[in-house]
Amino acid sequence: MAGLQVRLNTARVTLRNRELAKLQVSWGVWTTGEWGSLIALSVVAFELGGAPAVGLVGVVRLLPAAALGPLASIVTDRRSRPGVLGATHAGWAVVSLALCGLVLAGAPLAVLLVGLGIGSAAGAVFKPGISALLPQLVRSPSELVAANAVSSLVEAAGIVAGPALAGLLLAVFPPAVTFVALAVLFAVGAAASAAIRTNYQPARSPSVSGLLLLAEPLRGFPALLVNAATRVVVALFVVQLVMRGLLNVVLVVLALAEGGEGAAGALFAAMGAGGLVGALITLGVGGSSRSARWFAFGAVLWGAPVIVIAVWPELPVAFVALAALGLGNAVMDVYGFTLLHRLLPDHLAGRAFGAFWSCAAAAVAAGSALAPLLIEAVGLRWAMGLSGAVLALLPLLLWRPLRTIDEQTSAAAGTLSPAASHAAAAPATRPAAAPAARARPRPVPARRRRAPS
Template sequence: MAGVTRLRESLRTFAEAFRNPALRRLELAWAGANLGSWSYSVGIAVYAYEHGGAKAVGIVGFARWTAAALLAPWLSVLGDRYRRRLVMISADAIRAVCLGLAGVAAVAGWPPLTVYVLCGLVAAAAAAFHPAEAALRPSLARTPEELTAANVVSSTIASVGLLGGPALGGIVLALSGPGAVFGVSAALMVWSAALVLVIRVVETPPERTEADASFITAAFAGFAAIIGDQRLRVVMGLYTGQLFVNGLMAVLPVVLAVRLLHLGGSGLGWLNSAEGAGGVLGALVAAALVGRKRLGADFALGVAFWGAPLILIALWLSTPVALVLFVLIGISGTVCDVAGMTLLQRIAPEAVLARVFGVFETLILVTLGLGSLAAPGLVAVFGDRGALVVTGALLPVLSLLAWPRLRAIDRDAVVPERQLDLLRGIPIFAPLGPPELERLAAGLVPVEVEPMAAVFEQGGHGDRFYVIDSGRAVVEADGAEIGELGPGSFFGEIALLRDVPRTATVRALEPLQLWALDRELFISVVTGHAPSLEAAESVVGARLAGPVRA
């Protein structure tokens, strides 16, 4: 019964997420960009083969992925320095223009190098698009559950695009040629840009200190954020292990299909199809995660079960068993992606969120490449079945090592709804997304004040922001009462934001239950999110001009 209730709640959250026009447009834009990227990958591979054979295909593919890996940490700075919508639209526009020109070049018979350079620019633009898109999504979600639902949709779109993009490219190739594929991909980028253009969200550039930082310093801020936060290190570390094994899986299924199961080349297609089907089915499993507060545990289990089936496959060589277990691998991959992505979005600071995802983009490409390079050596050392066992054991071991830290993340993420409701009702915090609200709610400290006792005195040092949970208080200035505060009221922000002494005294009229927020956390969140800072300045201005100036 509990499972049915959870699924019903998850479906309700999905419905609400789709009714959120900003999220819906973002997901549709991602669908277009993803489909266009995979279809154009087929087009450039065929074009390169026609003009230089298999060697050209390899060189062009290596250049595209290497460029993306090297540029991602640098171009992701744009997603934190400028409006993320603008970055995404610009990246889509660059890709559309370059793909359109590549289509013209392919049809007109221009030198192949022209097409290769244009496609390199497409890869560079994608390195700016993906971190900005991943960082924008949390600000469009209205609740943590809605963010998880949006990530489930995003992961499903990625799985469908992996299957549908090459299929679309193949159909267009059959009807015309690589030039037409480039043209269709360009149209999909225009579709993506048009949808991002109509997303309505308040975005403003970062504070001047961040904007004035050197580009090199800004680029390394993503690395610094990960190194300085144990939670980010654990999630990124486990993700890196999963991606490395994913790279090994570029080679090991070939060994399994051809040398162990004796299925020939077609067997590899069956295994890949089984994993792809599992990825789509995984969306249904991941849907059950929407209402859960155990994303750390779900991430660890997803990673573990992404690798563990390989051990069973090696011990029990059977085609039906292998196909079923590859479906399980696909399901686990989707769970891993959804839980891991949501964890990163909720843990990483908003000010460097795009740069954290820029580092993640680089990790994806580097570890996939290292895994594929390591696979032949693994087979040479341990043999065919031994390589499967070692690979399958790696992720469960890593998940076990990371388990205590991930469970600690889950415990810290459990925030009582009462505190969140109080924060949502405060104008200063209304513009904040779910990750920032959760961060604030987790930092609230309960404070009890006896009747007639002062919470703070006029002229004192400001070190906390307060929200009243229950009870009433009076505001006094220069010895005169100037107002009363009740449940849901807040005070203390003036001294924190203006860095001045307390402008009034707040005294309890009856037993007062407060939630207090430390100065550093309050300042870092509010000033790090421009719409929230604007709302805070508006509140401060109104209070200083009115009777209640606490």
């Protein structure tokens, strides 16, 4: 009981940062809406075309964001990041209403997928924007870890709330009602995002021309690959995200075969419930001297439960296994993103996270596209068992470089990030690796210093 109180106190202290609290509201709304729309669209798609249609929903939901993310994310380094988040929420409110109209009109699957693709393109900048904005709002390394833990807690709550909301509405009302509810939810997210205030001043347009100017939006990719540490973290994330895409399809197929439409939402909600527990655990652990090893532990907890479901493909077993998987997801997110926040330079953060989320979306889309093929080729159980084994074993193969990352980041605590030294220009604000000496933000003067491009 005392341990729980400590964790809740940590969350309470973190959320006393009012701007950070608004950011978490925006993130929670986005996560709830994202998972709610996934469940609603997957159920509608399954009725129209079975498992292959569900796989198409997973691909189209992510592919435009994957393609446009690196190009669009330069907006998060050039424009107000809170404004970008608010506009994205507003765009998805409109898309949700459009999907409602299409469902009511009995539109074919292809038309629904076009609407979904437009929404995916509109949302390409959200995750890069919120990932880049969070380090601008924290005031110390410990608050960075705590903020990531709270973000994981909020994400887990969204994973519970989104599928639960969609499942409840789908069980009682026609699917169109679910999309109206999601539109209202995204409108709330737009208001919360627009209210965020930050000292961040967007960079001036670069004084380059020709091919160098065209390459500006793509500078996030070199930032991810500039050193071995970021390469290892990103690689493990990508494998986990391929598994996520595969699981999105497999769980819908399993649920509809065993328990109907309501079971699909319940399975994803079980994963979210485990994520809540995992986020609470990370709030109590704190610190970041062993972030890479905690990150690896989370990956193992992602893969092993999938193997359990493959061995015992029954709903009661799946609920427990997915709760454990959700716990692993929370641990991976908290410590994985803490590592990326410490390793990436601030003035390239938007583009770097744009490149990361582009790779992430492509990985989830690949998993969603691969799932029907694997199920057809080897069956549902073997598809789950093989993919789970890959993710459970990969951290063991990467154990030595992960330990090296912990040694490097511990030694660099309170200094500039390793990636910053490789940036084309030094950032005007410190990267999130070392905000220890940064005082509580003061009112911004009329003329603010701009970050370089």
